[in-house]
Amino acid sequence: MDSEAVDQDALGLTFVHEIEELGTRKVVELCPGGRSMVVNSENRRPYVDSLIQHRFVIAIAEQVAHFAQGFADIMSCRRLQRSFFQCLDPEDLDWMLHGSEREICVDDWKAHTEYHGFVESDVQISWFWKIVGRMTREQKKVLLFFWTSIKYLPVEGFSGLASRLYIYRTSESFERLPSSHTCFYRLCFPAYPTITVMQDRLRIITQEHVGCSFGTW
Structure with missing residues (x-):
């Protein structure tokens, strides 16, 4: 992204990462004083490195440890091994790991989206879905990831997600x-x-x- 746009705070980012914990939102600093540290062209690489480290290592360390222990228990027991692999096709495993490779259906996306501050009849919402409908397959995947941190939908589509999606209207400048x-x-x-x-x-x-x-944060 253009360095000038980053330095103008167009992204509105600081060194924090937002997580959900027991149904409530929690903001975690990626470094001491991260809440007040604005991302700019000089520190964006450390920001990305810290965000990746927290999102993919620190934040899921406990869950990965439990998964690894459970999988190790299965692999160490011949009876459990046989039962596990007999009921699992390669296609099932691929879907579990990667989700669906089918192109994202905009109508399904729209049907599972709610609005706060906007209503469905607002011209901005009409524009939004028109623009999304014209996006390439890859752009839709990036937008979905930006929105949800999910790049591949479950086999069931948007109905397989843990929650509906939401569009919120903000009072920020149109430049943001x-x-x-x-x-x-x-x-x-x-x-x-x-x-x-x-x-x-x-x-x-x-x-x-x-x-x-x-x-994403």
């Missing part, structure tokens, strides 16, 4: 990019004045290096 609360499947953006402005903002966050690094 959309933001997301991935733990709660929330996408937030202001009431952009034109479809061109909205399309430009969505184009920025659906770049692979932006949507998968800077846009």
Whole structure:
């Protein structure tokens, strides 16, 4: 992403990571004083490194340890091994690990989305779904990841997710990019004045290096 845009705080990011813990939102600092440390062109690499470390290592360490122990228990017992592999096809395992490779259905996406501050008849919502419908397959995947931290849907589609998705209206400047609360499947953006402005903002966050690094927290 352009360094000037990052330095203008267009992304509105600080060194924090938002997580859900026992049904409540919790903000974790990625480093001491992270709440007040704004991401800019000079520190964005440490920010991304810290975010990746927290999201994919620290935040899931306990769950991975339990999974590893359970899987080790299965592998160490011949009876459990036989039962496990007899009921599991290679396709089932692939779906469990990667989700569905089918193209994202925009109608299904829209049907599982609710609005706060907007209503479905608002012109901005109409523009939004029109823009999403014109996106490439890869852009849709990046947008979904930016929104939810999920890049591949379950086999059941959006109905297989743990929650519905939400679009929140913010009171921020039209210059700001959309933001997301991935733990709660929330996408937030202001009431952009034109479809061109909205399309430009969505184009920025659906770049692979932006949507998968800077846009989610």
